[in-house]
Amino acid sequence: MFLHKTLTLIGMAALAASISACSTNPVTLTYTPTASTAAQQAPKPAIEVVVATDQRKVDPNWLGAIRGGMGNALKTLVTTTPVTDVVTTAFTDGLKARGLIAANSPNTLSLVINKLD
Numbered sequence: 001m002f003l004h005k006t007l008t009l010i011g012m013a014a015l016a017a018s019i020s021a022c023s024t025n026p027v028t029l030t031y032t033p034t035a036s037t038a039a040q041q042a043p044k045p046a047i048e049v050v051v052a053t054d055q056r057k058v059d060p061n062w063l064g065a066i067r068g069g070m071g072n073a074l075k076t077l078v079t080t081t082p083v084t085d086v087v088t089t090a091f092t093d094g095l096k097a098r099g100l101i102a103a104n105s106p107n108t109l110s111l112v113i114n115k116l117d
């Protein structure tokens with residue numbers, strides 16, 4: 001009797017896992033400064049614009065996939081906006097938190113995304 005109940009529970013758990021598999025999950029990647037991040041006392045903030053270019057050769061919103069034991073994709077992770085926007089926002093927020101953004105600076109930070117882990 002105990003073995004029958006155990007096998008029934010295992011079967012139900014496997015069924016529930018297979019029903020929830022193969023889904024796409026939008027996620028957000030936001031920058032949150034740590035408590036120890038303080039604005040730097042730079043003589044003159046050097047950057048006004050941050051520009052990112054995605055060279056990953058995948059869908060612009062694709063982050064990756066959670067794979068099962070056989071290599072099958074169980075869940076696909078995507079961003080709600082293109083990865084270039086997410087990376088640009090993260091770098092801009094990080095620079096703002098450190099006081100390194102200036103409105104009239106002639107400098108631009110150009111980023112190339114080859115891989116995103």
